[in-house]
Amino acid sequence: MGVLLCEPALAQAQRETTDENVRRRQAERQQQHSPYWDGFILKHQGNCTEAIEKLKPLANRGFGFEDAQTALGECYLQLAGLDVTGGSAPDRQETFEKQKFKTALEWIGKAARAGHFGAQAIMVSLYAAGLGPDDDIIEGAKWAHLYLTNPSRLNLGAPIAAVVSIDQIRESMDKTSWLIGKERARDWVPLYDKKTPPAPTQ
Known part of the structure; x- marks a missing residue:
């Protein structure tokens, strides 16, 4: 009797084309969508205003959520009118007067101090721009x-994203200052956000 029950499923699988199989699996995956990724998707689409609403609860969770902290900081930088990938350096005083920039520094700083390499690359870019x-x-x-x-x-084999910024910093100082920075890096210890509030209710 077990064979008879399997036969209809086998027959259906044989009738299903590859395209239908792909569409069915995609539909199943969409039904299993995790809200964790919503903020990252919105940020990637350039919709930082809405992304902030989704990323902030994650970033506030603290340790282990450095990706969200970095993405949130990047969104605030974008809303402050800054491009972390380069371009002309804006006026320091004018930039620091923007609340969105201050908030961006706070979130990127938290993630960078915890050891998030993406946030560290942004810190390098900010220093290179005088910010x-x-x-x-x-x-x-x-x-x-x-x-x-x-x-x-x-470990991930991620390429160096901040090459230009690193070169700018290196060229802006003498060798002794560069080595002092290296020594500070050797003495550095990650600083993790200790608070981990409960997960937001839905």
Whole structure:
């Protein structure tokens, strides 16, 4: 009797074409959509205003949610009118007067201090543009060394994203200052956000 029950399913599978199979599986996957990714998808689509609403609850969870913190910071940078991938350096004083920029620095800083290599690359870019949290370019060198030697980036084989910014920082200082930055990176210890609030209710 077990064979008889399997026969209709086998016959249906044989009748189903490859295209139908792909469409059916895609429909099943869409029904299993995880809301975790909504903010990242919106950010990737360039809709940072809506992405912030989805990313903020995740970023607030703290340790383990550094991807969300970085994405949230990138959205705030975009809304502040900055391009983290390069371009002309905006006026420091004018930029620091923008609340969205201050919020971006806060979130990117949290993720970078926890060891997130994407956030560390953004810190390097900000220092290279003269927009680091402070005027200490040696801190920019520290972030460059941390990014270049980041174990997660190296294990993943991720390419170096901040090459131009690293070169700008290196060229803006003498060799001794660059090595002081390297020494600061050696003494660096990750700082994790200790609070982990409960998951948001839906």
